[in-house]
Amino acid sequence: MERLRFSADAAFTPRDPLLDGITIAPLTAPFESGCPVQAAIFRVAPGGRIARHRPNNGTQILAVLEGSGQISGADGELHPITAGEAVFWSEGEEHEMQSETGLTALILEAEELRPWRNRP
């Protein structure tokens, strides 16, 4: 058993021009270490965002834990997203995320994630 922390005081501010007003608290070691999944808690300050980009890390699930914002996928159309909602982006799908009021999200990345499908 090994313990770790992902509270705000355990987070770091990434140097990434795509990320604005965001801190990251990882749960897993980086891909480079051989971990097949990356999971991290992203805290987005009011007005913060992940700028539109085409990812090169396979598939992704973003799950909003607190707060709300807007996301888009391949077509670039922004849709609202709030706590309790998640989004799956397929491999190489261009996307973005922004929040006027701030949010906290889990981001999961792996080569071949498959999203849960809720019953209609």
Next chain:
Amino acid sequence: MERLRFSADAAFTPRDPLLDGITIAPLTAPFESGCPVQAAIFRVAPGGRIARHRPNNGTQILAVLEGSGQISGADGELHPITAGEAVFWSEGEEHEMQSETGLTALILEAEELRPWRNRP
């Protein structure tokens, strides 16, 4: 882009004798579908628990998002855990989790997760 929900109303109550007072809202499709990772939000009611067991799904990370409880690993000794803290259990490591007051946790399972290591 595909959307999904993991709010309390999207959760189900698992029929698993190891799980007591728990609902599950998955983020990913099951292992059986070919997804290499399982991620789900577990909501534990006051007095609820994951009974002590030896898992057969590889490694696991449990991250407490809200509330608090107690966890143990191979040695069976219970330790407190609270929101912002996570625990990594290695492959086949016997473990348990319980909460007197209730908690919400993310559980990640995969063959070879590696936990993030906070700077001391």
